[in-house]
Amino acid sequence: MYEHDVLVIGAGLAGMRAAYTASQNGVDVAVVSKVYPVRSHSNAAQGGINAAMTDRGDAWEDHAFETVKGSDYLADQDAVEILSSEAEHEVISMEHMGVIFSRDEEGRLATRAFGGQSQARTFFVADFTGQVLLHVLHEQILRLGVRVYEEWFVLSLIMEEGECAGAVVMEMKTGDIHVIRAKAVIIAAGGLGRAFEPSTNALICTGDGMALAYQVGAPLMDMEMVQYHPTTLKSNGALLSEAARGEGAYLLNSEGQRFMERYAPNMMELASRDVVSRAEQTEINEGRGVDGCVLLDVRHLGEKVIDEKLSQIRQLGIDFAGADMAHEPVPIRPGMHYQMGGIKTDVDGLTNVPGLYAAGETACVSVHGGNRLGANSLLDTLVFGRRSGEHAVDFVKSKKHANIDDSAADPDREQIRAMLARDGGGELFGAVRRELGETMNNHLAVYRDEEGMRTAFEKLSELRARYEKVVVHDKGKVFNTNLIFTLELGFMLDCAEAIILGALERKESRGAHTRTDMPDRDDENWLKHILISRTEDGETAVDFLPVKITQWQPQVRSY
Numbered sequence: 285m286y287e288h289d290v291l292v293i294g295a296g297l298a299g300m301r302a303a304y305t306a307s308q309n310g311v312d313v314a315v316v317s318k319v320y321p322v323r324s325h326s327n328a329a330q331g332g333i334n335a336a337m338t339d340r341g342d343a344w345e346d347h348a349f350e351t352v353k354g355s356d357y358l359a360d361q362d363a364v365e366i367l368s369s370e371a372e373h374e375v376i377s378m379e380h381m382g383v384i385f386s387r388d389e390e391g392r393l394a395t396r397a398f399g400g401q402s403q404a405r406t407f408f409v410a411d412f413t414g415q416v417l418l419h420v421l422h423e424q425i426l427r428l429g430v431r432v433y434e435e436w437f438v439l440s441l442i443m444e445e446g447e448c449a450g451a452v453v454m455e456m457k458t459g460d461i462h463v464i465r466a467k468a469v470i471i472a473a474g475g476l477g478r479a480f481e482p483s484t485n486a487l488i489c490t491g492d493g494m495a496l497a498y499q500v501g502a503p504l505m506d507m508e509m510v511q512y513h514p515t516t517l518k519s520n521g522a523l524l525s526e527a528a529r530g531e532g533a534y535l536l537n538s539e540g541q542r543f544m545e546r547y548a549p550n551m552m553e554l555a556s557r558d559v560v561s562r563a564e565q566t567e568i569n570e571g572r573g574v575d576g577c578v579l580l581d582v583r584h585l586g587e588k589v590i591d592e593k594l595s596q597i598r599q600l601g602i603d604f605a606g607a608d609m610a611h612e613p614v615p616i617r618p619g620m621h622y623q624m625g626g627i628k629t630d631v632d633g634l635t636n637v638p639g640l641y642a643a644g645e646t647a648c649v650s651v652h653g654g655n656r657l658g659a660n661s662l663l664d665t666l667v668f669g670r671r672s673g674e675h676a677v678d679f680v681k682s683k684k685h686a687n688i689d690d691s692a693a694d695p696d697r698e699q700i701r702a703m704l705a706r707d708g709g710g711e712l713f714g715a716v717r718r719e720l721g722e723t724m725n726n727h728l729a730v731y732r733d734e735e736g737m738r739t740a741f742e743k744l745s746e747l748r749a750r751y752e753k754v755v756v757h758d759k760g761k762v763f764n765t766n767l768i769f770t771l772e773l774g775f776m777l778d779c780a781e782a783i784i785l786g787a788l789e790r791k792e793s794r795g796a797h798t799r800t801d802m803p804d805r806d807d808e809n810w811l812k813h814i815l816i817s818r819t820e821d822g823e824t825a826v827d828f829l830p831v832k833i834t835q836w837q838p839q840v841r842s843y
């Protein structure tokens with residue numbers, strides 16, 4: 285058995301920011317990650333991080349309002365105020381830690397425009413911002429001597445007398461299963477993108493953190509709010525960053541029209557993501573698409589700007605769409621990108637379970653509501669990663685470890701033994717995973733309706749039944765990826781359940797949840813969060829919470 289004051293699950297930006305803060309505040313903190321830290325999905329973030337800097341004549345209140353409007357008024361405004369007002373400090377802190385942000389001609393930190401915002405307030409490092417932030421934070425936690433359990437896989441959370449007391453973890457190199465006892469656990473395990481197929485997310489984004497919390501009764505909130513990003517490649521779902529449109533890219537239909545002028549005449553290509561994705565999908569559905577896509581055109585920016593600021597996505601277009609954006613438009617379409625919902629927390633990261641915190645994409649504070657603005661997620665990971673780290677430190681100072689020992693891992697040992705013992709001609713995890721992803725992408729995408737969502741729910745029951753019989757062919761202990769992928773599928777099935785239940789519950793259209801059978805927003809009945817949780821007897825329960833409104837009353841949303 286291992287033991288720490290604070291255990292952070294996840295070594296992405298949220299997890300490492302939380303660990304950095306907790307460690308600096310003098311408690312014993314450890315991080316566990318199923319991949320080497322800098323392989324976390326934060327590494328893939330291209331476009332940048334938002335902050336309203338006062339010396340640019342920008343105001344955090346404007347950033348906050350645009351975030352609230354972008355959320356289709358579902359975000360909690362007290363949380364958004366914290367996000368925006370702490371952004372400047374957070375970005376400068378990262379700069380001081382060693383992040384070399386791109387600079388403008390005067391030598392100041394450069395900004396680019398991002399969707400849904402009237403000011404260019406997105407700070408960036410070319411088109412690999414997340415990679416640089418992540419590497420710098422990794423260096424910092426190594427400097428502080430934080431213990432990192434690399435390539436260890438969390439199987440479950442340990443509950444003792446109603447509080448979270450640690451986690452059961454598999455060391456992937458040996459297959460050994462251990463208990464890590466902790467006074468507080470911070471889940472920072474990232475998103476669930478791969479419950480959809482295709483997705484912009486890394487293959488490791490399987491919603492483990494949300495499912496772990498769900499399994500111990502912590503509610504998941506706003507799970508129906510799944511973001512489809514407007515510019516993804518058809519072949520493999522890879523993302524072409526919003527930075528392209530930030531730098532001035534056009535979206536064209538098969539008739540060569542900049543069609544956004546009909547949907548968002550003021551903001552055009554830089555309207556909020558849900559608005560642009562719906563516009564594209566409508567063009568495609570009404571026959572003005574090009575082979576199931578529309579076109580992203582950056583040729584007018586010139587090769588020099590493209591190479592300086594968009595080199596990574598130029599290469600992605602060449603490799604995966606056979607199109608060099610310096611010379612021709614690239615076919616793109618809306619694709620699953622981000623989960624706005626997640627484990628319900630307060631503004632200090634605390635969930636409904638004492639001792640259990642969550643931050644980053646796995647959490648729902650909620651600052652993104654029905655639709656996240658581009659470049660607000662990196663900010664969310666850092667601000668609320670830090671706050672959960674700070675708050676967990678206060679919590680553990682007056683706390684003793686729970687009275688648990690190594691036997692707390694026995695139920696997981698038994699479950700895995702039984703899973704490996706299944707044999708015969710049963711199917712592997714792969715087909716179930718693919719069918720889950722395709723079902724979600726067919727029925728819980730840009731446009732939804734009752735019938736499609738019910739079909740998805742029925743399919744999910746079938747997939748669950750098949751999952752119970754899935755065979756793990758590799759019976760070995762050393763790096764058994766067959767076993768790990770199978771366990772991840774279990775987590776994804778739980779996440780899918782919460783998404784579909786939330787979506788069926790919400791009888792209106794708001795943000796990313798657009799129902800063709802209920803096309804209007806209904807503030808009178810649905811200006812509220814939907815919470816899905818699992819009760820002790822394994823049933824699901826639905827609850828509601830009012831949206832917290834501070835300064836901005838809901839208005840009609842147009843761009």
Ligand SMILES: Cc1cc2nc3c(=O)[nH]c(=O)nc-3n(C[C@H](O)[C@H](O)[C@H](O)COP(=O)(O)OP(=O)(O)OC[C@H]3O[C@@H](n4cnc5c(N)ncnc54)[C@H](O)[C@@H]3O)c2cc1C
Pocket residue numbers: 293294295296297298299316317318319321324325326327328329330331332333413414436437438439472473474475484485486488489492493523621622643644645646658659660661662663665
């Ligand atoms: C291609 C792409 C581009 C993006 N670009 C931007 C952008 O420009 N700006 C922006 O604001 N947002 C962007 N986003 C969104 C943003 O990058 C993510 O939401 C954010 O980085 C998530 O960070 P995180 O720390 O919450 O999780 P992640 O970085 O995903 O890290 C999750 C961690 O949890 C660990 N983990 C998960 N499950 C387990 C388990 N069972 N056991 C042990 N460890 C586990 C993983 O090993 C990993 O270390 C982008 C997302 C994608 C996919």
